[in-house]
Amino acid sequence: MTLTSIAHRRCSLCGHDLKAAAASWEFTLPLEPPSQNVVAGNQGSGRWGYAKIRNSFEVLLVNRRTLMGIPAAKTKRRVLITRLYSGHGQVRDIGNIIGGCKPLLDAMTRARLIVDDGPHYVEVHYFQERTKESGVTICIEEL
Numbered sequence: 621m622t623l624t625s626i627a628h629r630r631c632s633l634c635g636h637d638l639k640a641a642a643a644s645w646e647f648t649l650p651l652e653p654p655s656q657n658v659v660a661g662n663q664g665s666g667r668w669g670y671a672k673i674r675n676s677f678e679v680l681l682v683n684r685r686t687l688m689g690i691p692a693a694k695t696k697r698r699v700l701i702t703r704l705y706s707g708h709g710q711v712r713d714i715g716n717i718i719g720g721c722k723p724l725l726d727a728m729t730r731a732r733l734i735v736d737d738g739p740h741y742v743e744v745h746y747f748q749e750r751t752k753e754s755g756v757t758i759c760i761e762e763l
Contacts, residue, residue: 702756721746
């Protein structure tokens with residue numbers, strides 16, 4: 621949980637090199653982003669499930685932001701999201717990763733880790749990795 625610089629990571633969509641940022645913060649949360657199939661029903665009774673996931677991420681993110689002393693976002697940031705899956709978990713297609721991370725990005729906005737989840741304020745890259753424990757690793761970089 622220290623200030624780090626991530627070098628030589630590649631974009632998960634097109635493969636271009638992601639240049640290292642001047643400042644970045646990286647941490648792992650014990651909550652794995654759901655599949656797009658779980659959060660797609662953000663209507664009717666499904667809305668409460670979405671809010672529950674978003675609020676769970678928000679509590680963890682606010683706590684982590686406070687502990688690490690991450691300043692509130694004022695400009696565009698790059699976010700590298702690595703889904704950690706274990707056990708019977710499988711690699712998800714990119715649509716399920718992006719859709720499933722929507723509650724996480726909304727929680728990051730509410731926790732003031734990013735200004736907004738629109739393209740003018742955040743550049744998001746998605747990765748997946750099999751590990752012993754499920755969760756999500758987030759790296760936030762100042763652009």
